[in-house]
Amino acid sequence: MSDLRTFRVVIVGGGSAGIMVAARLLRARPSLHGNIAIFDPSEKHYYQPLWTLVGAGVVSKESSEKEEASQIPKGALWIKEAIESFLPEMHQVRTSRGEMIQYEYLVVAAGIEIGWDKIKGLPETIGNGGVCSNYSYEYVSYTWECLRTFSGGNAIFTQPNTPIKCGGAPQKIMYLADDHMRKTKVRSHSQIIYASANAGIFAVKKYADALQYVINRKNIHTNFRWNLIEILPEKKEAIFVHLDTNQTHTLSYDMLHVVPPMFAPRCIRDSPLADVAGWVEIDATTLQHTRYPRIFSLGDCSNLPTSKTGAAIRKQAPVLVSNLLAFMDQQSLSARYDGYTSCPIVTGYNRLILAEFDYKLEPRETFPFDQSKERYSMYRVKKDLLPFLYWQGMMKGRI
Ligand SMILES: Cc1cc2nc3c(=O)[nH]c(=O)nc-3n(C[C@H](O)[C@H](O)[C@H](O)COP(=O)(O)OP(=O)(O)OC[C@H]3O[C@@H](n4cnc5c(N)ncnc54)[C@H](O)[C@@H]3O)c2cc1C
Numbered sequence: 001m002s003d004l005r006t007f008r009v010v011i012v013g014g015g016s017a018g019i020m021v022a023a024r025l026l027r028a029r030p031s032l033h034g035n036i037a038i039f040d041p042s043e044k045h046y047y048q049p050l051w052t053l054v055g056a057g058v059v060s061k062e063s064s065e066k067e068e069a070s071q072i073p074k075g076a077l078w079i080k081e082a083i084e085s086f087l088p089e090m091h092q093v094r095t096s097r098g099e100m101i102q103y104e105y106l107v108v109a110a111g112i113e114i115g116w117d118k119i120k121g122l123p124e125t126i127g128n129g130g131v132c133s134n135y136s137y138e139y140v141s142y143t144w145e146c147l148r149t150f151s152g153g154n155a156i157f158t159q160p161n162t163p164i165k166c167g168g169a170p171q172k173i174m175y176l177a178d179d180h181m182r183k184t185k186v187r188s189h190s191q192i193i194y195a196s197a198n199a200g201i202f203a204v205k206k207y208a209d210a211l212q213y214v215i216n217r218k219n220i221h222t223n224f225r226w227n228l229i230e231i232l233p234e235k236k237e238a239i240f241v242h243l244d245t246n247q248t249h250t251l252s253y254d255m256l257h258v259v260p261p262m263f264a265p266r267c268i269r270d271s272p273l274a275d276v277a278g279w280v281e282i283d284a285t286t287l288q289h290t291r292y293p294r295i296f297s298l299g300d301c302s303n304l305p306t307s308k309t310g311a312a313i314r315k316q317a318p319v320l321v322s323n324l325l326a327f328m329d330q331q332s333l334s335a336r337y338d339g340y341t342s343c344p345i346v347t348g349y350n351r352l353i354l355a356e357f358d359y360k361l362e363p364r365e366t367f368p369f370d371q372s373k374e375r376y377s378m379y380r381v382k383k384d385l386l387p388f389l390y391w392q393g394m395m396k397g398r399i
Contacts (some may be wrong), residue, residue, distance in 0.1 A: 004092070004100050004101065004102040005099070005101050005102065005137050006102040006103070006104075007035055007036065007037040007038045007077075007101070007102075007103055008032060008035035008036065008103070008104045008105065009025065009032065009037070009103065009104065009105045009106075009107065009324075010036075010037050010039065010093060010101060010104075010105075010106050010107070011037070011038045011039070011076075011106070011107045011108070011109060011266075012039050012040070012083045012093065012107070012108045012109060012110050013038075013040055013108070013109035013110040013111055013301070014038045014039075014040035014068055014071065014072065014078065014089065014234055014320075015040070015042075015045065015046075015109065015111050015299070016043065016048075016299065016313050016390075016394070017042065017109035017111075017298045017299030017300070017316070018038055018107070018299075019038075019071050019072070019073070019254070019315045019395050020313060020314070020317040020395070020397065021107050021109065021298065021317050021320055021321060022036055022038055022072070022073050022076045022095075022395055022397075023073040023395065023397025024317055024318060024321040024397040025321050025324070025325075025397075026073050026074070026075045026076060026209075026397070028321060028325060028330050029105075029325060030075075032075065033074075033075035033268060034075060034277065034391060036075065036076040036077065036079070037076070037077045037078075037079055037101070037326065038072060038076050038077070038078050038079065038271065039079050039081055039082065039083050039093075039095065039101075039178065040068060040078065040079075040080070040082075041080055041081055041082045041096065042068055043067065043068055043069075043080075044065050044066070044067065044068055044137075045065070045066050045067070045071045046064050046065055046069075047064045047065075047067045047310075047390050048061060048064065048067075048165070048166075048310070048390070049080070049166070049344075049382070049386065049387075049390075050064040050387060051064060051134045051135070051137070051140045051169075052134055052169055052176070052346055053259075053346070053382075054134070054140045054141065054143075055134040055140050055143030055145065055146060055173050055176075055336040055381060056147065056173060056176035056177075056180065056303055056346075056349070057131070057139075057144040057147065057180075058349070058383065059383070061137060061141050062245065063387075064137070065137065065189055067390070068080075071395050071396065073396070075133070075212075076230070079095070080280075081095040081096050081097055081099075082095065082096040082267070083095060083096075083110070083228060083266055083267055083361075084096050084281045084351065085267060085270070085271060086106075086108075086267070086271040086272065086273050087100075088106075088211065088271075088272055088273060088289075088292040088294075088295060089272075089293075090102075090203055091103055091104065091106075093106070096125050101265055103294075104294065104328075105294050105295075105324060105327070105364070106279050106294060106295045106296070106393055107295075107296050107297065107298075107320070107324070108268065108273065108295065108296070108297040108301060108302075109266065109297065109298060109299050109301065110267065110268060110301045111123045111223045111299065111300045111301055112120040112164075112165050112262045112263070112264070112265070112267045112300040112301060112308065113263045113264065113265045113266065114135055114136070114260050114262050115162075115260050115261045115262060115263055116260050118230070118231065118260060119229060119230065119258065119260055119261075120229035120230040120231070120233065120263050120338060121227055121230055121231035121232060121233060122258060122260065123235070124229055125231050125233045125275075125344060126139055126258070127142045128233070129236065130146055130232050130236065130253060130254055130255045130256055130373060131231060131233070131256045131258060132145075132146045132255070132256070132257055132258070133257060133258045133259065133260070134169060134257070135165075135169075135259055135260065135282050143173065143257060146255045146257075147176075147255070148182075150177075150180075150181060150184075150186060150190070150254065150255055151186055152186045152189040152190050152254070153189075153190060153191075153253075153254030153255075154190070154191050154193060154251065154252055154253050154254050154255075155174075155177055155181075155190060155191070155192050155193070155253070155254065155256075155257075156193045156195055156238055156251060156253045156255070156256045156257070157170055157171065157173065157174040157192070157193070157194050157195070157257045158170065158195050158196070158226075158228045158238075158256070158257065158258050158259055159171070159194075159195075159196035159197055159198055159259055159262060160197055160227065160228065160259055160261040160262070161197035161227045161243060162222045162261040162262050162263065163308060164259060164261075164262045164308070165262065165308045165309070166307070166308065166309050166310070167203075167301050167307045168202070168307075168343035168344075168345045168355065169259070169344065170194075170196070170257070170259040171196075171201070171211070172346040172347075173257055173344070173347055173349045174192060174194055174220065174257070175214065175218065175345075175346060175348055176256075176346060176349065177257075178192055178218045178220065179348040179349050180349070183349075184224055191220075191221060191265065192218070192220045192221065193220070193221045193222075193223060193251065194215075194220055194221070194222045194223070195223045195228065195238075195240055195251070196222070196224055196225075196226065197223055197226065197227040198224060198225075198245040199225060200224060201215065201222070202345075202355070203307075203361055204305070204355060204357045204361045204362075204363060205361075205375065206356040206363050206372050207343075207345070207353060207357075207372055209362075209372070210353055210372040210373070210374075211345065211347075211353070212223075212356055214347050214353075219223075222248075223240070224244045225242055225244050226240040226241075226242060226243075226249065227240060227242075227243055228240055228258065229248075231256065235252070235255065235309045236252055236253055236342070237250050237251065237252050237253070238250070238251050238252075238253050238256055242279075243324045254293075262280060264277070264278040264279045264280070264301050265301060268280055268301055272291075272292075273289065273292070273295065275295075277303065279301060279302055279303035280295075280297035280301055280302045280303060281303050282296065282297045282298075282302055282303060282304065284304055284305060284337070284339070285319075285335075285336045285337055285338070286319070286323050286333045286335070286336070287304075287316060287320045287323060287337060288290075288304070288323060288327070288333060289321055293327065296320050296323065296324050298313060298316040298320050299312075299313045299315060299316065304337070304339070305339070305359065305361055306315070306339040306340075306341045306358070307341040307343060308341075309341050309342060309343060310390070310394075311340075311342035311343075312339075312340060312341035312342070314394055314399070315337060315340040315341075316337050319335040322332055322335035323335050338358045338359060339355070339357075339358040339359025339360070340356070340357075340358050340364055341357065341358075342354065342355065342356040342357075343355040343356075344378065344381070344382040344386070346379065346382065347374050348374070350376050350379050351374040351375065351376065351379055352374065352375060352376075352378040352379040352381075352382055353371065353372055353373070353374055353375075353378070354366075354367070354371040355371070355372075355380070356371065369398035
């Protein structure tokens with residue numbers, strides 16, 4: 001008999017994905033009470049989609065944060081430790097304190113790692129001298145500080161050359177910045193530049209067309225295939241490399257909103273669970289690991305070929321739970337995920353395009369009207385309804 005601590009289900013990560021899965025598993029199978037362990041070292045749980053509105057000064061950053069303890073569903077045990085390595089052949093994980101934990105089934109939901117140090121000069125400059133980012137709770141308020149005090153000049157918004165969480169977020173804050181600069185009457189002596197490593201504004205044609213219209217209306221300058229590689233804070237310059245020509249370009253900035261490159265967390269990248277790019281390698285429809293059938297994954301750390309969002313996880317979690325329970329019962333895995341994801345693209349204070357699409361990059365809209373049109377009603381959905389549904393519905397496994 002092994003004397004290792006053993007759980008029927010171990011969940012790595014208690015963020016959006018980990019909590020949604022735990023809550024749903026416990027609702028669907030009460031016998032799992034006391035048999036699910038969630039490993040997460042973080043004391044706090046964040047509703048990150050609000051950070052766009054925090055950066056624009058609409059809501060406080062505190063409204064996006066709750067105690068992790070308050071989100072752990074009744075019946076699950078929260079263990080405040082990180083998982084450092086995976087031993088899938090032995091059905092074990094090792095914690096940051098070096099303890100080996102035995103599991104019957106494993107759900108990997110450890111989110112994404114942000115490569116702050118992958119842009120030269122960024123770690124020293126972030127949060128100072130006009131260099132800001134909505135991608136961190138620590139710095140998100142500084143974006144608003146930059147916008148609030150902006151008195152004209154170059155405002156640059158970047159998007160990196162890797163998958164990121166919420167692919168639309170780098171441009172949402174730019175549209176809000178434009179709107180704010182018009183209100184404070186500094187827009188006429190400012191230039192807004194979108195410097196993105198992507199080849200175009202959005203992957204789905206219907207929304208790309210709508211966004212191009214927004215960009216033209218707002219007179220935003222776009223540089224596609226530009227990847228930020230270095231910041232020179234003394235000269236207030238940002239250096240980019242063009243991904244097709246390899247040429248470097250230097251732009252001076254007064255405000256620089258940076259979205260750093262992102263990667264699968266190191267513990268996954270260095271593990272047998274990873275695909276060649278480092279993400280957890282799962283079947284795109286069943287969410288079961290392709291080599292280790294007792295392992296499932298979802299959310300930002302998985303290799304699902306869709307946009308990494310909380311909205312996508314809301315559709316992944318029921319599929320994962322249904323298939324995991326079927327697997328426990330030695331039934332076939334019949335639930336299927338079709339790549340659904342959603343990006344509420346805020347195009348100004350009080351306007352929003354609600355992009356929803358699937359693996360085929362086909363629109364999959366919820367409402368009976370054209371969601372590529374900017375609407376006030378959809379802005380209210382993002383600002384008020386979705387945070388409520390997240391805390392009261394999704395985190396409790398109800399929706
Ligand atoms: C600025 C911004 C705007 C966004 N806008 C939207 C939006 O409008 N709509 C939308 O749907 N989504 C949006 N998102 C994306 C959304 O927040 C993420 O896709 C979602 O939170 C991912 O959930 P996750 O559980 O995979 O990761 P997370 O929620 O980040 O949770 C990962 C958890 O794993 C833990 N962890 C990490 N490593 C380990 C380890 N080794 N061991 C144990 N635990 C570990 C972490 O502490 C964390 O709690 C946005 C994100 C940002 C930053």
